Structure formats: structure tokens, C-alpha cells
Amino acid sequence: MDKQSATCHICGRQAFFYSSYLGKHLCGKHFEKMLVRRVRSVVTTEIGQRKAFRKVMDGSAAFRFIDFVFRSGESDTTLFNNVLEDFAIAVLGYFVFDEKPKIAVKSASGVSPLFTTSEKEIENFLKLKKLCGGSVKRRKRDAYVLNMLYELEGRRPGGMLSLVKIGRRLGII
Ligand SMILES: [Zn+2]
Numbered sequence: 001m002d003k004q005s006a007t008c009h010i011c012g013r014q015a016f017f018y019s020s021y022l023g024k025h026l027c028g029k030h031f032e033k034m035l036v037r038r039v040r041s042v043v044t045t046e047i048g049q050r051k052a053f054r055k056v057m058d059g060s061a062a063f064r065f066i067d068f069v070f071r072s073g074e075s076d077t078t079l080f081n082n083v084l085e086d087f088a089i090a091v092l093g094y095f096v097f098d099e100k101p102k103i104a105v106k107s108a109s110g111v112s113p114l115f116t117t118s119e120k121e122i123e124n125f126l127k128l129k130k131l132c133g134g135s136v137k138r139r140k141r142d143a144y145v146l147n148m149l150y151e152l153e154g155r156r157p158g159g160m161l162s163l164v165k166i167g168r169r170l171g172i173i
Helices: 028-047 061-069 084-097 119-128 140-155 159-169
Strands: 017-019 024-026
Touching (some): 017 028, 017 119, 024 028, 028 119, 084 140, 084 159
């Protein structure tokens, strides 16, 4: 489809973002709605409903996004800022380098609601809400693995997500 003429598959308005998660174009309003719904459902699925959460206030784009979606407060559950890319690196690292992942979707201390959300989605969400957040600095090997993953993603959109879902199913992350 021509990018210029792409329209939202829900309402038919001009598309703002192509979601490789859904394999569909979305307008700004529906992009926001779908993304917020997705990250909320991760938390609900993993730990059930909670009113407020502890957050990792590192000023990152991921934190800004989490802070927009979830309420802060006294809680024994922390929402971590790790995103799809971090989990894809962890899963590939496990298979290729035999490295035990240091992050988990769910741990005793909390949840990573963004494990299916990419940096690109977060970046576009912040742009839409006129918010800003810092970029992530990764160690050399992780940056190298991520380049491999971006190449995979280029050849097969949604490939990173599939990898993360497989890793989750196998209990790696
Ligand atoms: Zn729409």
C-alpha cells in the first residue's frame, strides 16, 4: 500500500502509524487506544488489577510512556521500563551466546508492561502526546545483537515480536 494514501483500518482516517503488531495502519487516536490497551492488558494478565504502581523514574522514553498510562503510588509492584528490543536481545542472546537473561516479563518485584512494545511505538506515542524522553544506551554486545534483530525485522516485519513470544512461551524471559 502507498504510505501517503494509507488509512486507519478501524475508522478510515489518515494513518499515523503502521503497527507491525497488528499488521495494520492506525490513525493517531486508534494508535494511542490500541497501545494503551495492550500495555494495560499485560499488567492485568500478569498480576491482575492494581490501582497504583512503583515506577523506575529514569527519564527514559519508556518511563514517560508508563508514567502516562499507569498511576504512581505506594505499591509492592514495580513497573519496569524494559521494552520489546530488550527482550528480543535477551532471547537471541540466550540462543546464540548461551547467556541467561537478566530481565523477565514478570518477577517477584514486578512486571515489564512494555515487553511487546517497540521503541518506535513509544517514540511515536510520545510525539503524539507532545512528551519527550531520553534514549537508551546499550552495552556494545547488546547493540550488536540489536542490529541483527533490526535486520531480521527489515526482512520480516514482526520478527522481533515473534522471537519474544517464543522466548516467553519457553519460559526464557
Ligand atoms: Zn482510526
